Amino acid sequence: MKNKFRKFTFYQNQSGYMLVTVVMLLLLFSVLGMSLLALSMNSMKQSTGEVKSQSAYYIAESGATLKLKEIEQTVTALSADKSLNKAAFLSKFEQTxxxxxxxxxxxxxxxxTQFESQRGEQPEAEVSVQLMNVNLETGVYEYQIVSKGMIGERHRTVSKPVLVNYTEGKGFVMPKNLGVYAKNQMLLTNGTINGNIIMDTLTSQVLEISGNPTINGKVYVPTESTGKVFKYSSGQQWWFDSKAPIVEKQGLIQEMKMPPFPQPFPTYPMIADKLMTSGKNTHYVIKDGNININSSVAPSVTMTLTQNVQAKNINFASDYKLTLDVGNRDIALVVDRISGQGQLDVVSKDGGSLTLYVRDNIDIKNHLNISQGKDVFIYLGPSADPLKPKTFVSSSYAEFNASLYAYDANLELVGSAAFTGQFLTGGKSVKVQGNTKATSADTTVVYAPKATVELTGSGKLFGAVVADVFKLNGGASVHSSEVDLGEGPFFEETSKESNVSVESGTTLEQ
Structure with missing residues (x-):
């Protein structure tokens, strides 16, 4: 009996040991299972994070691409506005x-935010554009697009360089159908403007009306202007009601600046002496550098110029005539002064021309280039005293058929003179008075952006006027016609338009 009890006790102890072992194994497997589950969940979480991170990168790239497309559309739209010069173009471009x-x-x-949601989260891109560098030599403007893509808590940032190259057109282009451009003020008492008016100022009430002037065209003001351009008294309300002038806003046109003036004048060999004989009488037409057309021995002199030369003075008397024949050559003649009662004419063929450099002034009382060819160009040098500028006066009852560029002289086109060509001055005053006129077959430009330009009397000008202040009175009139400033030597040719190109670089992660 005793042995059986011991054997029974032994079996009970063995059974308890096995139970502990099983529990420990179950605990171990549970720990291992939980660890594997945690590892699996962590792996899934990391995988989801990588997907979001990659998505954020693609969102950032897409944001940069969308912004680049907007930039290209802006360039296309602004390039279509041919009135914008480089400064105005870049200003509007950067504002946008x-x-x-x-x-x-x-x-x-x-x-x-125009991206599809991902697992309930809305992707976004934050995009900025900044100017990074300007290459003044090449005219290339470098901008940088920075795009931050975001989805949930994940974000990535990329950058893309953008180059904008503005190649400015060669020369200066006058606005089409331009009658008068005034930078600061216009006063119309009477007279007619057949063509458009440009008032290039933000100031209100700068176009003053009195009397009964006529405007056959539109009045343009800058885009930023209030549009309230007219100034008139209550007694002039009838004019405004009956004429109903059209005012429109437009983008800035190119700056009305003076072209380069050649200074100092070129130096050439002095013209050789020339003696002429008539019977027993002789006369030095050229002596010691002076050209003297003031003797009955030689009342009409033709000189053939085959090379660039210089002289001192050209002296006229008694309506005698000097003809300079340049043939098919482009000849330059530098002189100190042209004066007296006489005629100066130029003949050319096959595109030949004469460029006159006048240090002092021109004061002749008859025709200058009555042949009416567009072959004479005159540079009038600076005044000896800038505070007392010289005055250039056209001939009364004569024709002045040349283009003139005065450094700082005031211009007076008076009497019944007929004139053609381009009249440019850096001076402060231009007066067109009397019955002065230009024929409709020619185009005349009065280009004086620093001056008060005043038309009075019954003069007619076919072409355009550029002034700081413009005044119109009497029966005077401006008749707009196509103006090509490239016809003369003062402005460069205007055949080439401005060109703008956009080039984007490689997208890089920041």
Missing amino acids: VLTKRNAAHQLVPQRF
């Missing part, structure tokens, strides 16, 4: 494209 800053001077990026 560059990222604005808040009061704290922090960038306020543009948000793009």
